[in-house]
Amino acid sequence: MTTGMYYEYKIKNGDTFSGIIYHMFGLVLNDTRYAETVAYLQALNPQISNPDRIRAGDMLRLGVLPVTPQRKPPTTLSPPVFMAHPTHPGDMEGFWALSWLEHNTNYLVIPGSIAAGAAGNLLSPGNVSLINEISDHYADYKTDKITKGQYDARRKKALDQLKENIGPMEKLLFGKHTPHERIRIVRSGGIPATAHITQHADRLKHLGAMSKYGGIVLAGVGVTAACMQIASTTDTKEKNEIFVETITSTSVGLLAGSGIGLFLAFNPIGWGAAIVLAVGSVATSYGLGVGARVAYDTFGKGIDLVEGTGIDRICQ
Amino acid sequence: MTGYANNMKLSDAPLFEQILIITFVTTLLAGMLSLIFILIMHILMPRKVLKTYFKEPYFNAGEIAMFTGFPFGYIRTSMFMGILAFPAKGKKRGVENAYKLAPVWYCKVSRYFLYFFVPNLALLLLAGAIVFIYYEAWKQ
DSSP states (O other): OOBTBEEEEEOOTTOOHHHHHHHHHOOOTTSTTHHHHHHHHHHHOTTOSOTTOOOTTOEEEEEOOOOOTTSOOOSSOOOOHHHHTTSOHHHHHHHHHHHHHHHHHHHHHHHHHHHHHHHHHHTOHHHHHHHHHHHHHHHHHHTTSSOHHHHHHHHHHHHHHHHHHHTTHHHHHHTTSOHHHHSOOOOSSSSOTTHHHHHHHHHHHHHHHHHHHHHHHHHHHHHHHHHHHHHHOOOHHHHHHHHHHHHHHHHHHHHHHHHHHHHHHHSOOOHHHHHHHHHHHHHHHHHHHHHHHHHHHHHOTTOOHHHHHTHHHHHO | OOOOOTTOOGGGSOHHHHHHHHHHHHHHHHHHHHHHHHHHHHHHOOHHHHHHHSSTTTSOHHHHHHTSSTTTHHHHHHHHHHHHHOGGGGGGGTOTTGGGGSOHHHHHHHHHHHHHHHHHHHHHHHHHHHHIIIIIIIOO
16 A cells, blocks of 8 residues: 555544544554644545544545655555554455455456356256256156156257257366266165256256356446446546446447347357357457547546546445 | 547547547447437337247247346347347248237337447447557557
């Protein structure tokens, strides 16, 4: 953390300005650096006109104290006292995790969205039902509705279809074995004959559900991280750049989805081509977002979109 | 070609850059409006069409699972707008008769919308790609 960066602290019931300074910086009223710290924090928080009258729920910016000519500058930048001593380790980890997330969301969201989308697609209820079909066929066989040959043929057909649908995901889902080897009747006794089938169907069903909601969560994480970046920077230009990049990449991503939908309507394709299209649309939306940011930086600085749309207030 | 300039006015930029930026911004804004329009068409999508054709064997199980509900349901609407606007193109899926279940106005509106949407999307992607390469990769 360098001078100029700050941490936002939400004022709690019972907090006082001097108490916060004591807890965060380890300074008491008669400390020689106390007045200097108050002045610095007031400069960082111009909304606070009187330090003796702070309100619970308001945000207070706390930063590393600046080095003054009277004070010997440190040889290396050390973490502020509030990071080193009184803050709970769990809070500190949470803060750093959020900070990392804020600046590295793309590394998580882009591949995560592709993986979640692809997995959600491949582990769809349609594929899970292919596994459940085998249980039904087995029940028919045991009640003499179909012969052993018919059961084997239907089982093979369902598993062949599953194998074709999941493609190379087979290795991830079933390891070194094929679905035909994994999804089979238990003959050893002690557990129900269809136990393996039910177990695999449930596992894929849960993975599919997690993937689908994982994709939604990741999309939310992307927008939230952009909002956090807008809220945590004081530079209007940077706020606008983040906003332009986010709104462009999100819009282009949605538009590319529509375009892909049109293409898929007229050209039914396999899972492999679908993943290539998904990767392409994510890369395109990211690239165009970056392009829009640079274009704004070059020509659009005079336009304050963040203030005009009220995004800054919402994110704060 | 001028060097990378900060605080540059668009009117002072070379004609190529003016055209490029105006095209990019215009197509992007038009694209955003298109998304709103697709959402309206999503709400107005004839249920009969979905009930009859948004199932196997016309669509595979993965597509049905993926494009049902939030957040990708709007892609299904785009697919059906294409199918209803251009029935002949739906032969591969066997949905060329789906337009018979939809109101004529819906098919016509879809067709006029797609006449605008597809070229706009193509232009947006092209202009965006040039903006990215020109400003981010080349001029820097």
